Amino acid sequence: MHDKMGSGLGSIGILSGVLEDVGLGDEERREVAGKISDAAEELGTGLSDIVWSLDPRAGTLEELSGRLAEHAERLLSRDGVSVELDFPESWPGDPLDFQVRRNVLLIGMEALHNVARHADPRRVRLSLEPSGRYRWELRVEDDGCGLRKGAPHPGRGRGLESMGQRAREVDAEIEWSEPVEGGTRVVLRFDPSGGGPPLRRLWQRLRRWLGPDLT
Structure with missing residues (x-):
């Protein structure tokens, strides 16, 4: 940014x-x-x-979705790209973890910038919805040229690396794929609380301290 x-x-x-x-x-x-x-x-x-x-004060998933939606509309609508938003009708009021809020916002913005710069799409879909008991899923999908054709630009490679690093910092999972119908799909699964219930957060910290061989 x-x-x-x-x-x-x-x-x-x-x-x-x-x-x-x-x-x-x-x-x-x-x-x-x-x-x-x-x-x-x-x-x-x-x-x-x-x-x-x-801002150290609490942000919410609804506020996050609003900022990403504004970003998508501003980046893409002026070029005639159709932007489809898919959000829940109601939102949880729980605050977002500070680090999760920052990293998910930056990952979403980077994904949208990649679409605007490299994909040449006609349609983009932005969604944020629950995925399991504790996690949420952010998706950015386009019908553009796909990863292989868009990949040679050096800035895009650095952007993907940055997105992966930001996801790891908050124990999130990020995937890039090319749907059968074409285009690119970016999926980020994250825990708004920054790690879930206390026991799960403790387990994740132990794994980071003791290494991947811990079972």
């Missing part, structure tokens, strides 16, 4: 310099000004997301 904000600030600086070109016509100036406005709006939203993800 910080890299994207740095890139956005750089874009505003470059575009502002372009506006100073006395040879620009009125139409070109309007186009450049529009791009500056879009970049500034993106930065403002990014700052809001950072503040929310770092």
Whole structure:
């Protein structure tokens, strides 16, 4: 997220310099000004997301879904991509673990950015729903070019590594797949509490301390 904000600030600086070109016509100036406005709006939203993800006060799954939905609409709808949202009618009121909230938000945003940059889709589906007793499942699915055709871009590879690392930090599971009908599916399964019931959290910590051979 910080890299994207740095890139956005750089874009505003470059575009502002372009506006100073006395040879620009009125139409070109309007186009450049529009791009500056879009970049500034993106930065403002990014700052809001950072503040929310770092706020020690409790956040909820419903708030998380709302932020991801806004991000999807902003990134994709302007390019004519149909965005389908699939969320529960009612939400639990339990607070999200601080680290889970931050990492799931960043993973979801990275998945949506990958779709916008590499997939060239016509339709994207974003869903967040229960998966078992303690876990929830975040899905980002598109009907674009798929992983193999989109993979050569070096930034995408680093993004996938970052998503995997963030998932491991909160004991979540993340999967990438290509459905038979085409496109890409990203599935993240996570525990909103950061590890589930106390005994399960203790077991997970023991496994991390003593290694994978512990049975």
